[in-house]
Amino acid sequence: MTAARRALAPLALLALFAGAWEAYARLGTVDDFILPAPSEIARALWTDRGLLWSNLLVTAQEVGLGIAVALVLGASLAVALHFSRSLRRGVYPLLVASQAVPIVTIAPLLVVWFGFGILPKLAIIALVCFFPIVVTTLDALAAVDPDQLKLLRTLDASRWQAFRWAEAPAALPAALSGAKIAVAIAVIGAVFAEYAGSSEGLGHLMLQAIPQLETARAYAAVVLLAAFAVALFSALALAERRLVPWAHRSEGPSQP
Numbered sequence: 001m002t003a004a005r006r007a008l009a010p011l012a013l014l015a016l017f018a019g020a021w022e023a024y025a026r027l028g029t030v031d032d033f034i035l036p037a038p039s040e041i042a043r044a045l046w047t048d049r050g051l052l053w054s055n056l057l058v059t060a061q062e063v064g065l066g067i068a069v070a071l072v073l074g075a076s077l078a079v080a081l082h083f084s085r086s087l088r089r090g091v092y093p094l095l096v097a098s099q100a101v102p103i104v105t106i107a108p109l110l111v112v113w114f115g116f117g118i119l120p121k122l123a124i125i126a127l128v129c130f131f132p133i134v135v136t137t138l139d140a141l142a143a144v145d146p147d148q149l150k151l152l153r154t155l156d157a158s159r160w161q162a163f164r165w166a167e168a169p170a171a172l173p174a175a176l177s178g179a180k181i182a183v184a185i186a187v188i189g190a191v192f193a194e195y196a197g198s199s200e201g202l203g204h205l206m207l208q209a210i211p212q213l214e215t216a217r218a219y220a221a222v223v224l225l226a227a228f229a230v231a232l233f234s235a236l237a238l239a240e241r242r243l244v245p246w247a248h249r250s251e252g253p254s255q256p
Contacts, residue, residue: 066125
């Protein structure tokens with residue numbers, strides 16, 4: 001199946017959704033300042049393209065760096081928890097409990113600590129993305145075939161060598177899957193971070209546009225955020241196929 005044919009179904013669904021949205025907006029049931037029509041959003045995408053693009057670059061930098069920080073810290077913690085059972089018993093419940101803390105409650109504190117620069121935004125994005133990376137990587141490390149580890153032990157492999165040659169390669173696909181999950185929510189984390197305190201970025205632009213009754217501009221920013229998240233997800237999926245081709249060897253040929 002070609003890439004064009006794979007994209008046809010979601011594009012068709014998107015066109016149907018946009019058409020239904022346009023028709024609903026044109027009925028006048030909801031004011032344009034609350035729900036602009038897709039045609040108005042498209043107009044804002046073109047008219048405000050310079051403003052949107054400059055703010056997208058800021059948000060994209062925050063998301064990219066935040067995901068990188070989350071990947072490094074998340075994978076490192078997962079390996080540490082995998083190697084130490086006592087550490088896992090103490091830290092893992094706290095890690096789960098941390099996901100119940102609303103980001104909006106700690107965002108102002110991070111701004112007080114780190115100011116209005118990029119650091120509090122990176123911290124918030126990393127906190128949002130951290131958990132799925134740790135959990136998927138840790139579960140994958142624990143699910144390695146025990147027969148492989150027994151074979152390595154019979155060959156007098158050290159604990160680190162067993163990790164290097166068996167556990168790490170087996171966990172890499174799951175770690176990348178966790179990163180793909182993190183990408184989908186990183187954009188939301190960036191918006192929360194910019195809401196907490198920022199002078200630029202798409203989240204800041206949305207926060208300004210709505211009180212100014214520029215709702216179409218705010219929705220245009222959402223469209224760009226969604227497109228950016230899809231692009232990042234696709235890039236990670238491509239990287240997964242390049243970095244861990246063994247994880248896809250069992251897949252049969254694509255059906256036409």
